[in-house]
Amino acid sequence: MTEARYRDASLALSLAFLGLFSSSGLPWFGRRSALEGLDNRPGNIALVVLHFGMPLVAAAITLSRSIRGRDPQRPSFLLLTFQELLKAFAGLFALFALTRRFSFGTEQIIAVSAVLSMVSLQAFALIRGSRREGWARWAHLLAAMVPWHLLVAGALLIEHGSKHPLPGPWAYFFSVTALLPLMIWVLWPRRSPTLSPPQESKI
């Protein structure tokens, strides 16, 4: 896949990320939005800002770099990779706490499988992305951000059951499921445009 295709994929992912961010302003708790429903606890606010804010940052970088006709640079990649690693560690820590406190049952096995899948997918995307350049690297970073949101959406769906979601979760589910095919598209095995050996001309 060419650099231009990775740029297009990044743009598509960014649009879905914008939808994901905008869901935070819609009602999540009764009439209150995701931020309003946190009782002003700093820890909760930090988590929500990270959760919804980072997709916005990623989308903003994608759009601005795309408009300027340049690919995102390594510092942006490292910054967002760092916060993705934080999320992965948070997920693993939560998993550790869960397995220590509760006896193993079906729910725990599902939770362990989900978190380990999320971390593996994220690690795969980040490692493969770090070995590429330009828009390919950036698209992999954006794809690496998706598994976390899939995990959160899955947890919300399990907790929510068959009830009608409020507008906030509704928009969140919509955006996350739109991200899923795009993530698969980016991570689908194909040759790297930058790190593969130079193609010999058959002319």
Add this chain to the structure above:
Amino acid sequence: MVALGALAMGSLVATDADAFCGFYVGGAEARLFNNATQVVLMREGARTALSMQNNYQGPPSRFAMVIPVPVVLQKENVKTLPKAVFERIDQLSAPRLVEYWEQDPCPPEHDVDLDPRILRKSEAVAAMAPAPAAADMGVKVEAKFEVGEYEIVILSAENSMGLDGWLRQEKYNIPEGAEPVLKPYVQAGMKFFVARVDVEKVRFVDGQATLSPLRFHYEDDRFSLPVRLGLLNSSGTQDLIVQILARDRYEVANYGNVPIPTNLELTARGKEDFGAFYAALFDRTVEKNPNAVITEYAWDASTCDPCPGPSLQPGDLKLLGADVLSSPGAAPLQPWNVTLTRLHTRYRKESLGEDLIFRKAPPLSGGNESHGGKNAQEASVLQNGGRSTFQGRYILRHPWQGPITCTDPKLGRWGGPPGGIHRPTVARDLASAPRGKSDFPAWLAADVPALALQGTPPPSIQRVVQIPLSARFRGTPWPLGLGLFLGLSAVGLLAWRARRSP
């Protein structure tokens, strides 16, 4: 055995009233009335603590209460109590009107402790030698002491004539016909607890003395409550409500027992006339089951559902006798191992042949909200054990009146009022509830087959359905499906472009 007699003044007016656990005697030609009495019995093994609260109406002159007891009580067996605990226990066990709205409800609790002012130490009075005249009559003063505003004398009598004569000699007006009623108690070797009220220490509000509730405890294998004396001065009907706190539920052994029909659906009129409705329902139940004692409540003392007020706390139980009732090897009585049973009977002089004798009974269940099923109107006995959860519960439902704005409405989910908390209304002062009025078709929203009562079903509700277009896409599958469609479309577009690009 404890005998609580109720001899009121000779000229007491015959009206419907709460039965009095004891009788008043005045020092002059006074008219004395008792208009409300509450009795709480706590039982553990062969020990009983009897607490009672009486309201006295009459002139602020010296007067006394006379109560038969099985043993000679000493000063340490008698104490006064704060009134709040009676209020709490009555509120907790009274028949309740519960209102449900198509939404959600909740309750608090607080502790009560002994009121140090009421529990002040009273000086023991040296035992008095019986007056020569008393000895001649076969009456002996066994003990004499002071507790709160009461000067207490414990009498024993060789014969009822002597007791009658002694009380008259002491200038107390005994109702005519008291002597034959006293006789079985004297023959059974009962003692007589005479609590003279020192009017100097009593506060009168609107002619009504606010007497401190009294508690005394004793040991006796028989668990009974003699109530025949209470009818001496009454040609009318009396209500008696007995609250029993013990590890088991209790019922009467020598009369029939019937749980009050419960879970009855009421109309708005039923709510307006709730006291009258309950009185009529009670009367109808007694009419169908003559001479039966009605069980109105049997529940773990630490909980309630829904709660009309706070449940009982360890401090409450201590006040009512847990501090003096203990069985070797058994856990102390606490609200969570005690069942509160409320028994209610209404009788006339001619219908009450014997005093009430209590016995243990298996747990009882009923008067609870059944989720999904029909709420049974009749109690069920739990033969395989468990805890009693029975209450007289009457229901007024407020169906959802607003528009239905979703595609799959879940009707029939009942809870508290929108944005608030609702406490059940309890039927209190049942003795003075308006009687003679019986308008069950207007009060009941459903039939009560057990009592052959017909209700009037509420008119069907005209549901207004206003589903906005957005509501049609509210279900979880919609965002998931649309999002997936959008993502796949984007990927399709990307693939298409990739194929077209050189």
